[in-house]
Amino acid sequence: MKKRITLKGIANELNVSISTVSKSLKNSPEIGEETRQKIIAFAKAHNYRPNNIALSLKNRKTKTIGLIIPEIVHYFFSNVINGIEKFANKNGYNVIIAVSNESFEKEVLNMETLANGHIDGFIISIAKETFKKQDFHHIQETIDLGVPVVLFDRVFNNLKCDKVIVDDKGGAEAATSFLIEKGKKNILLLTTQDYISVGNLRTQGYIEALKKHQIIPDNRLIIKSIDEASSEKEMSYLEKQINNLLNQKVAIDGIFAVNEIYAASALKVLRKRNINVPEEVAIICFTDGVISRYSSPSLTTVSQHAEEIGEVSAKLLIDKLTEASPLEEHITKVINCSIVERESS
Amino acid sequence: MKKRITLKGIANELNVSISTVSKSLKNSPEIGEETRQKIIAFAKAHNYRPNNIALSLKNRKTKTIGLIIPEIVHYFFSNVINGIEKFANKNGYNVIIAVSNESFEKEVLNMETLANGHIDGFIISIAKETFKKQDFHHIQETIDLGVPVVLFDRVFNNLKCDKVIVDDKGGAEAATSFLIEKGKKNILLLTTQDYISVGNLRTQGYIEALKKHQIIPDNRLIIKSIDEASSEKEMSYLEKQINNLLNQKVAIDGIFAVNEIYAASALKVLRKRNINVPEEVAIICFTDGVISRYSSPSLTTVSQHAEEIGEVSAKLLIDKLTEASPLEEHITKVINCSIVERESS
DNA sequence: ATGAAAGCGCTAACAT
DNA sequence: ATGTTAGCGCTTTCAT
Numbered sequence: 001m002k003k004r005i006t007l008k009g010i011a012n013e014l015n016v017s018i019s020t021v022s023k024s025l026k027n028s029p030e031i032g033e034e035t036r037q038k039i040i041a042f043a044k045a046h047n048y049r050p051n052n053i054a055l056s057l058k059n060r061k062t063k064t065i066g067l068i069i070p071e072i073v074h075y076f077f078s079n080v081i082n083g084i085e086k087f088a089n090k091n092g093y094n095v096i097i098a099v100s101n102e103s104f105e106k107e108v109l110n111m112e113t114l115a116n117g118h119i120d121g122f123i124i125s126i127a128k129e130t131f132k133k134q135d136f137h138h139i140q141e142t143i144d145l146g147v148p149v150v151l152f153d154r155v156f157n158n159l160k161c162d163k164v165i166v167d168d169k170g171g172a173e174a175a176t177s178f179l180i181e182k183g184k185k186n187i188l189l190l191t192t193q194d195y196i197s198v199g200n201l202r203t204q205g206y207i208e209a210l211k212k213h214q215i216i217p218d219n220r221l222i223i224k225s226i227d228e229a230s231s232e233k234e235m236s237y238l239e240k241q242i243n244n245l246l247n248q249k250v251a252i253d254g255i256f257a258v259n260e261i262y263a264a265s266a267l268k269v270l271r272k273r274n275i276n277v278p279e280e281v282a283i284i285c286f287t288d289g290v291i292s293r294y295s296s297p298s299l300t301t302v303s304q305h306a307e308e309i310g311e312v313s314a315k316l317l318i319d320k321l322t323e324a325s326p327l328e329e330h331i332t333k334v335i336n337c338s339i340v341e342r343e344s345s
Numbered sequence: 346m347k348k349r350i351t352l353k354g355i356a357n358e359l360n361v362s363i364s365t366v367s368k369s370l371k372n373s374p375e376i377g378e379e380t381r382q383k384i385i386a387f388a389k390a391h392n393y394r395p396n397n398i399a400l401s402l403k404n405r406k407t408k409t410i411g412l413i414i415p416e417i418v419h420y421f422f423s424n425v426i427n428g429i430e431k432f433a434n435k436n437g438y439n440v441i442i443a444v445s446n447e448s449f450e451k452e453v454l455n456m457e458t459l460a461n462g463h464i465d466g467f468i469i470s471i472a473k474e475t476f477k478k479q480d481f482h483h484i485q486e487t488i489d490l491g492v493p494v495v496l497f498d499r500v501f502n503n504l505k506c507d508k509v510i511v512d513d514k515g516g517a518e519a520a521t522s523f524l525i526e527k528g529k530k531n532i533l534l535l536t537t538q539d540y541i542s543v544g545n546l547r548t549q550g551y552i553e554a555l556k557k558h559q560i561i562p563d564n565r566l567i568i569k570s571i572d573e574a575s576s577e578k579e580m581s582y583l584e585k586q587i588n589n590l591l592n593q594k595v596a597i598d599g600i601f602a603v604n605e606i607y608a609a610s611a612l613k614v615l616r617k618r619n620i621n622v623p624e625e626v627a628i629i630c631f632t633d634g635v636i637s638r639y640s641s642p643s644l645t646t647v648s649q650h651a652e653e654i655g656e657v658s659a660k661l662l663i664d665k666l667t668e669a670s671p672l673e674e675h676i677t678k679v680i681n682c683s684i685v686e687r688e689s690s
Numbered sequence: 691a692t693g694a695a696a697g698c699g700c701t702a703a704c705a706t
Numbered sequence: 707a708t709g710t711t712a713g714c715g716c717t718t719t720c721a722t
Contacts (some may be wrong), residue, residue, distance in 0.1 A: 017692065049460070052463055057698050074421045117396040210407055260639070363699090399699035404701090404714090405714080619699045676699080
């Protein structure tokens with residue numbers, strides 16, 4: 001276990017001053033050719049690596065980005081991370097991840113620990129609990145301190161910072177229209193309660209699409225899930241609701257689900273009832289994840305381009321960090337959705 | 346945008362020395378009650394936060410863990426991250442993530458950037474390409490430098506460090522036995538080529554289980570997938586093979602797949618042929634992920650306890666960092682698998 | 691061409 | 707009880 005060599009170490013070994021070593025390794029023309037070569041050779045031989053911490057202390061730059069997300073075991077978020085990581089690395093930045101686990105307290109704590117010198121800027125997707133509390137002081141304070149912040153997906157409009165959001169309403173409208181254009185008329189919507197903003201937006205998109213096609217929305221065809229902790233419970237609730245509807249002989253020839261899991265629930269019911277997908281009922285859902293890809297039949301989805309969201313977020317932040325973009329101006333990028341067609345439609 | 350206040354700033358404002366401030370904030374009894382209170386109050390009012398970077402430079406400790414994984418958009422790995430993150434946070438550590446993307450070069454690069462002061466230790470799952478090259482010098486050098494390393498899942502035995510591995514063989518044996526004990530006799534194995542170590546181990550476990558139950562392994566019942574870049578190609582290859590087998594009227598009443606995707610392929614074929622699961626054919630597979638949970642029928646799986654793997658890895662590393670465990674001794678923890686029963690069996 | 695010294699923010703041993 | 711100082715590793719300005 002040899003210790004990592006420092007400038008001082010090299011200077012001592014070679015009987016020169018620390019600054020001579022520093023300059024040589026930076027190929028400063030100030031230093032004589034011979035000395036420089038000698039120092040460079042020695043440094044290479046001893047595998048010298050500058051201590052980034054020391055650099056950070058001097059530069060006030062850590063070249064790392066703090067990422068705070070509600071959860072990590074999630075197709076959307078892990079893809080966003082991927083996008084951020086890719087772009088950041090390409091630009092010499094590291095990414096340090098903290099998971100809020102949808103908790104306000106953990107979000108605040110995470111920001112505090114990272115804010116003190118560890119990171120140059122934040123990329124955040126706000127926890128559900130924070131929305132419920134409507135308490136964004138921790139983010140506001142960070143911004144006030146001059147630390148650049150980029151919000152993605154779960155954003156709060158009153159915060160003055162860059163934002164990257166998904167065109168949820170537009171995507172939902174496109175999805176619904178897609179089914180209508182396939183000749184479907186009675187489209188069941190599986191969505192969340194209205195206070196969940198993405199669910200709400202997607203519901204709006206669904207209604208918009210119906211109206212555009214002169215279809216009158218039918219309340220019986222809108223099922224709003226309960227907000228259960230466990231997705232198992234949500235699933236069984238939805239299954240029951242769908243079964244009820246079918247038992248009442250309500251005609252359904254299409255289903256638009258605001259996420260994969262809701263679509264999976266529908267698929268389960270249809271399969272048990274021997275209803276053919278897509279011949280009798282076509283399905284489309286949000287989130288282009290593994291469930292959609294590997295279910296049978298595979299599901300047509302609305303892709304949110306999670307990786308792109310990550311890349312764009314990282315770009316916005318790094319532009320601020322490198323002052324490529326003015327610190328006081330803030331933009332909101334809307335990432336469009338696109339439909340990925342598969343067997344279920 | 347007020348600047349973050351430092352000890353020096355406080356000292357100046359209050360006309361005391363920096364060390365008086367430092368000591369006060371640490372509640373040192375050396376300092377007089379009155380001065381201390383005054384300083385503490387001032388610090389609080391100005392929202393003083395110590396600069397962690399400066400601390401790191403002094404302590405030679407960054408309180409952050411470097412995590413290097415092959416990919417992040419992956420149920421297993423994202424669960425491991427979750428486990429690491431949880432345990433690390435609880436113990437005051439941050440996690441900085443770098444993705445090798447299965448590339449040797451990126452793995453080496455990632456380690457280099459993080460090794461220079463950023464992190465106290467590494468947790469690594471080795472990239473496929475690194476195994477192909479059999480070049481582990483970057484990890485060896487890190488260990489030689491005295492930086493603790495913990496390897497998980499994809500480990501290389503010759504490296505002297507702590508390791509956390511999955512009991513792949515045991516899990517496969519249990520899975521196969523599980524089907525046998527359900528009365529299944531003709532169990533199809535869907536596995537990878539032998540050079541993929543986990544696939545290989547799981548194949549061994551399958552054969553072991555058959556032997557233990559006096560069943561002679563039948564080569565026709567072992568399908569080894571091709572090693573394609575795209576899982577779509579793999580899927581269609583597997584589907585074709587399974588169809589062939591069924592066309593030849595080879596009897597099959599159980600399927601053991603070494604991962605969810607292979608099981609999903611099988612499910613697809615069976616559904617198209619109207620073969621009932623689990624009545625006619627029971628299915629079990631490795632990886633207790635979302636595909637298994639939300640497919641219909643849902644799949645019985647072998648859970649690898651990814652989160653536990655993460656927690657144990659983090660614990661091993663932090664024990665080394667805090668010298669709770671001797672630096673020169675290395676242990677290998679084997680995490681057992683367990684079966685999660687669902688509809689497919 | 692080379693080196694000394696200050697300073698980034700903090701701690702701690704050592705004065706006073 | 708409070709202050710001075712050195713030092714963590716490095717950069718940079720200002721001597722020599």
